[in-house]
Amino acid sequence: MKRLILPVILLSALLGGCGKGVEADIGNNLLYSHSEPLMHEMEGVLLEMSYEVSELQNLSEIEKKNEIKKGSVNVAGYLTLRNGTESTIYYTPSFFAETSTGQRFGNIAEQLVKSDGKAQFTLEKGEELQFRIAFNLSKSVYKLVDTLEVTVPVAFKEPNSVSSGDALGDTTIWELPIKE
DSSP: HHHHHHHHHHHHHHHHHHOOOOOOOTSSSSEEEEEEEEEEEETTEEEEEEEEEEEEEEHHHHHHHHOOOOOOOOEEEEEEEEEOOOOEEEOOOOEEOTTTTTTTTEOTHHHHHOOOOOOOOOEEOOOOOEEEEEEEOHHHHHOSEEEEEEHHHHHOTTTTTTTTEEEEEEEEEEEOOOOO
């Protein structure tokens, strides 16, 4: 009997971990989850993202201060950046999203965490970093579109650079389904 208990516990834990890879914040209504990571390789730098779409019900004071409305739709990305190069790299998460109807949305995660909104990450060789991005859509915009096009910025060899000579690879666009 004791021999069966451990495998049953391990199997239960394994099955419990299956399903959606990301969970909506407590009290928010999960509309869509995409746990299969999107990837962008930039000359040895790898960026991966899973994301979820939630209708916001419980707003923090910071969200209220940034004029985010209850009932609006939040597209939250969970990213991992890995530096597989032999040198230090610099990454500014200046993501933006655009709908098929032409509306543009900036990355509000920076505003919710930092006052200056101009964070640049420095990663030494072999280092990994996890961070979030978020785009807030009104319920009316969400009803009109099925996808968001997210422009993914590149990493650079030099701090605060925007020179294509310092860029590691090219920007890319991820097309994110936001509904089932």
